[in-house]
Amino acid sequence: MRNTVLVARFPKPDFTSGYQYPDVLHRVPMETFWSWVDVVLLVGMMGFVAWAVHRRRSRRAILAVSIVSVLYFGFFRTGCVCSVGSIQNVVLAMAGGDGYRLPLVVLLMFLLPLVFALLFGRVFCAGVCPIGALQELVNVRQWHISRAVTSALSFIPWVYLSFAILYAATRSQFIICRFDPFVGIFRMGGDVGMLVFGVLLMVLSVFVGRPFCRFLCPYGALLGIVSRVAVKRVKITHRQCINCRLCHHACPVDAIREPCGGKVAESRTIGTRRVALYLLLLPLLTVGAALLLQSQSDTLSMAHRDVWLYTQLRSDNPPAVLPAEVEAFHEMGRSMDELEASVVSVKESYRRLSAWAGALMGFVLGCKLVRLSLKRTRKTYEVDPSTCVACGKCFSYCPQAGRSTSQPMEQRAENGVYSNYPESRQRSSVAQHVNESTRFIKNSQHEEKHL
Amino acid sequence: MERREFLRTCGTLITGGGLASLGGVLGSKASAVEGETMWQIDPERCLQCGRCETECVMRVSAVKCFHANQVCGYCDLCGGYYREGVKELNTAAENLMCPTGAITRRFVEEPYFEYTIDEDLCNGCGKCVKGCSSFGNGSLFLQIQQERCLQCNECSIAKVCVSGAIQRVPVGTAYKLKDHA
Amino acid sequence: MKKNIYRNIALVTMAFAIAVASMMAVSWWQMRRATPLQTEVMETLKQLGEANPDNAVLSGQIRQLDLLSRKAFFTGESQLKTGGWILCAMAAVIAFCLRMYYSAARQLPSKDLDTTDEWLTKSHARRYLRIGAACLVAVGLIAVALGPISKRSRVGQAGKSTSGQVNKSTSQQVNKSTSQQVNKSTSQQVNKSTDGAASGEWSLLQLSRVATEVERSSTDGAASGEWSLLQLSRVATEVERSSTSGQVNDTTQSAQALLPEVLHAPEDSNTLNSPSVPDSPDNPGSSTAPEEPADTLPIPKLTWNAFRGNGGSGRSSVRGLPTTWNLKSGKNVLWQKPIPRHGYSSPVVNGRNIFVTGADAEGRELYCFDLWTGELRWTLRATGISGSPGEMPDVSADTGLAASTVATNGKQVCAIFATGDVICADMDGKRLWGKNLGVPDNHYGYASSLLLYGSELIIQYDNNVGARLMALSVTSGRELWSRSRTDKIAWSSPILTKAAGKQAVIVVGNPAVTAYQASDGQELWRVECMSGEVGASACASDGIVYAASEYATCVAINASDGEVLWQADDCLPECSSPVATKSRLYVATSYGAVCAYDAASGKVVVQHELTTPFYSSPVIADGRVWLFSNSGKCYIFSTRDDFRLITSFDTGENTFATPAFTDSMMIVRTDKSLYVVRKE
Incomplete structure (x- = not known):
C-alpha cells in the first residue's frame, strides 16, 4: 500500500552546466x-x-x-x-x-x-x-x-x-x-x-x-x-585379513563390526517372538507417533510467520512495545481475512504433514528396533556399509597394506601374493584369531619401530 | 550368502529405480534457467524496519542503500542526508543522518547537489531511505548488493523481514532499481 | 623426538588460539553492548545539539565522538576479521600437529577391549532407543496435557468454552488410559504374559510398554534396566495427572482469563444463606488487617478491564461477596475514599490497580487507586494534547466531562474525555501517548466507553459529525483502522463477543445494531431496529446479542448471522445496559421497572416494580444479579428462573456507575467517592 506510487515531490532538476547523470552499473556475480x-x-x-x-x-x-x-x-x-x-x-x-x-x-x-x-x-x-x-x-x-x-x-x-x-x-x-x-x-x-x-x-x-x-x-x-x-x-579382503583388529579400532564411525556368533543366551523361540512382536508393533508405532505429532500440529505451526503474526494480533496481552511485524501488518494494509485464510490453510497443511513426519519417526524407530532384534553371526571382521563413510582410515591402519606393491589389494589377493599363509590363519575360529592377532600386533609394533 | 546377495541386488535395483523416478519427478519441476535465483528486496514493500542491518549473516550486511539519480531531486536540504530539523546545511557530524558517513555530496550547480553512496561504508540501516521517502522523492532505497550477498539457501533477513519484501527472483532480474521506473 | 616437537607446537598454538579467541570475544562483546554507531550518548548529544544550535563546544564534542565511534567500529570490524583468519590458520596448524603427533604414536588396541558381546550391545541399544522414544513420547504427552491450559486461557478470553472443555476431557481420557495401562502392565509383569499388544490402545506409551513386556518375558539377564522405562512412563503419568488437577484447581483462580461468559450464572441458593463460602486460599482471611504493609498483600487474579467487565459482558466469576454493607459503620467496607474530580465513569480493576476518571472545567484526570489501601497511587492529567479544546464543550450535568469508562489490559490503561482527548498510560502512571480525536459534536456530552482488544483500543465515536468506529494502537496511539458510520449520535459503548465466527465488536447505534470484525473493523452484519437516543449498550450470551433502548425496542440477534430472533417492547432501558445469561435477559429501566426476559421467547417472565430510576447497569457476579439505583439502593436478585429479589438495602450515596469486581471484592463508585466492599 505504501510507496506503491512514487511521488516525485521535487521535480527533476534542469541542469544548465551540462551535468551528466552518473552511469551506475550494478554487477551480478557469476x-x-x-x-x-x-x-x-x-x-x-x-x-x-x-x-x-x-x-x-x-x-x-x-x-x-x-x-x-x-x-x-x-x-x-x-x-x-x-x-x-x-x-x-x-x-x-x-x-x-x-x-x-x-x-x-x-x-x-x-x-x-x-x-x-x-x-x-x-x-x-x-x-x-x-x-x-x-x-x-x-x-x-x-x-x-x-x-x-x-x-x-x-x-x-x-x-x-x-x-x-x-x-x-x-x-x-x-x-x-x-x-x-x-x-x-x-x-x-x-x-x-x-x-x-x-x-x-x-x-x-x-x-x-x-x-x-x-x-x-x-x-x-x-x-x-x-x-x-x-x-x-568398502570391503575387508578376507583372504588377507589376519584379524588384527587395528581397523576396527581406527574406524572413526565404528563401522567395522567384529566377528560374533553363538554367544546368545536366549532360546531361539524367544528371539523369534520378539522379532515378530516388533514387526507387529511397527505399524502401531507408526500410527501412534503420527497421531501424537499431529496432536501438536497447532503448536508446531507457530513456526510459520503468518500463524505467529496471527496469534500476536489476537494476543490479549500485547507487549509494551508492539512487535514490528504487527505494526508492519497494519502499515501494509494487509487484510485480516487474507491472513486468516492463510492461517487456516497453513494449519491444515501442518495437520497433514505433522502426521506424516510423526509416521516417519515412528516407522524408523520400529525398523531400528526390529533390526536390533535380528541375530547375525559373523566369522570375520566386516564393514557395515550404511555407517561406513569411506574415509579410508582403515586402509592406512591395515598392516597387510603396509607391505604394499603397486597392485590394489584385491588384485594382490587374487594373484596369491599371500597365498602361502596357512589356511588356519585365514579361516580359523575367533579364539585362535585373537591369539594370533596379538602376536601379530607385537610383530607389527616391532616392524613399525624399524620402519 | 546367495540369498543375501540376491536380496541386496533387488534392493539396489529398487533403490536405483526409486532414485531415478524421484529424479524424473523433480526434474520436471526443476528448471535450469528460471530456477537459478537470487535474493532481492522489493523497495516498494520495504518498510525500513532496520533489520537488514542486524540480521544478515555477514558482519556488515550485504544490504546496501542504492541511489536512483534519475529520480533524485538533487536538493540542498536532503531528507536522506540531513537529520530531521537540521539547522545548518553543512557536513558537520551533528547534522548528518547516516551513522557511518556513507553518503557524500558534491555541489553540481546552484542549487543542486549530487549524492553518492559509499557502499563500503553503508551498513544497510535504512535511516536515509526512511528520510528520503518521507521527505523526498524516494530515490534512496535498499537493495541487496548481489556481489556481497552469500546467497544463503534461506536468507536470514528474509526470515524476519516484517513486510516479506525479500524474495527469491530469477538471476536475470537480480536488482529492482528505481532508475527507469 | 620429532613427535614432541609437534606436540609442543600444537600446545603453543593452542595457547595462542585461546588468547586470540578470548580477545575476539571481548571485542565482540564490547561492540555488541554499545554499537558505536548508535550510542545513546550520541543520540542525546545530538538532541542536545538541536536544542542549542549555537553551542560550539557541544557540536565539537559531537564531531569528536562521531569520529571516535566510527574509528572504533571499523577497527573492531577489521580486528574481528583478521582474528577470524588467524584462528582458522591456527586451527589448521593445531590439527596438523596433532595429526603428526598421534600418527607417530599410533594407537594400538589393548588386549582386553575386544570382547564385546554384540548381542548384549544390541539389547542395550534397544533399551536406549526405547527410553529415548519414551522420553519423546512423554514430552509429547505433556505437551498434549498442557495444551488445554494454554488454549483455555486463550479460548477463555475469546469467550468460547467448548473447545477447552473438549481438550480437557481428552486429556483426562488420556490420563485415565495411561493409568490403566500402568496397572495393566504391572499385572502383566506378574503374569509374564506377552499378549499385551492385543488391547488395541493407540497410545504410544502403551506400545513402548508392550515392548518392555516382550523384553522382560524374553530376556532374563538383560532385564535389569527395564524398570526404568516403566518408571519413566509412571513419572510422565504423574506429571500429567498433577498438571490436570492443577488445572482444575486453577479454573476458578485463573478465571481472569475466562470471560464470565464461560461460566453460566451459577446457582445462588447455597451460597447466599449459608456462611460456608470459604475465602479462596489466595486471599487473606478476615483477620488480615488492611493496614498490613502493602507489599505483602496479594494481587487478585480476577480482572474487570472495561465498562461492565471484560469485553463488556457484565459478568464476573467472583465468589464470596457480602450481601450487605454499611458505609457509615464500615461493616464489610474495606475503605472509602473521595474522588478528586466528579465523573459518571465506572471503575475498572486489574491487579491491585483501580482506575477511574474525573473531570471538570479545570482538568481532566485519570486516577489509580490501590485496591487494598485505597491510597491514590497516581493521577494523570490529560494536558498538553495538541488539538485539545481550550474551552470545554457544552455538556449536560447528568453526563459530565468524564462519563466514559477507561479500559485496561494490565499493562496499559486508556481513558477518554468529553473533549475528545484520549490518554494512555502504563501501570505506573507514565503517559505513553495522548491524542485528540476532534472535539465531539455532542449535545449531552460524549459518553461511550473504551474497549481494548489485543493491541487495539476500540473507540465508538458516534457524534453528530463524523461518526466512526476506530482502533488505535494501544502502544503508540496510531490509528490501526477506522470505519465511518452512517448511524446518528449515540451514547452506548461497544462490547466484544464472537459473531460470524470472528471476534467482533458490537455497536448499538441509531438506527442499527452492527457487528464489526474486531481485528480490522470490517462489517459482519447490521440490523436496523433502533431509534431515538440510544444510551444502552448491547450484551451477549451463548451466541445471542441483545440490545435494547428506550422508545425503540428490545431485540435478540443471532450473533453468527445477524438474524433477528425476537423483538419486544415491554420493558426498555434508557441509560442502564442489559445483561444476559443463557436463559434470561435482565433489564433495568429509568422508570423503576426491573425485568427478566426469557432469552428464548422474548417474553417478560418476571417484572419488579421498584419505583426508583436506574442509570447503573445490572451485573452478574457471585451467582447473583447486582443493581444500584440512582439513589444508591442496592438490589440483589437471584439468577434462577424466578428472578427473586433476595435482598435490598440503602447504601446512602447516589450511585450512577456500574460496580467492578475482583477476587471477593466489589468496587463501587458513588457520585462523590469510591469504596470497596469485602466480607470481614
Missing part, C-alpha cells in the same frame, strides 16, 4: 557459473574418492580431497547451497510451494551424492562434503563410545529430518540451514550461538569421529539407507 563449477567439482571429487577408495585403497588421496573440499566448498563457496540443505529445497518443490522453482543445480546437489552412494557407498561423506571433511581433518583420537549408545543416537538424524521436512514443506523455515553448526565457521560470522556450537563440535570431533555426521546429519541418514544396498562397497 553465480550460475560458480554453481555449475560446484556440480562439476562435486562429480569429479566423488569420482576421485570412489576410485581412491575402491581401486587405490588410499587414505592420502581422500585426505587431499578433504582439504580441497574444505577450502573450496567450505571457505570459498561459504557452504551454500549444500547437499544436506538441499533436502529442504527438494521437499519444498515436492510440496508444490507456489511459485517455487527448484534450481537444477540444487536438484543435482541432492541427487548426485545419492546416486554415487548407490554405486560406491558414501563417497560424498568421505571428503567431498565440507562438513564431514572438516571433522575428518581435525579428528586424531578415537574415544570409545559403546555401540549401544551410538546406535541409539543414530535415531536423532531421523527426528531432525522429519522436522526439517515438516518445516520445509510448510514453507516455515529451513531448520537445517538455520542450525548448521559449521556454516558459521566457513563464513567466519553469523549467529554467535551456532558459532560456539560449531567450535564445540569441532573440538569434540578431535576425540570422537564425526559427531555431526553420525548423530545429527539428516542427509547422512538418507545416504546410509541408500548405501546399504550399494553396488560397490
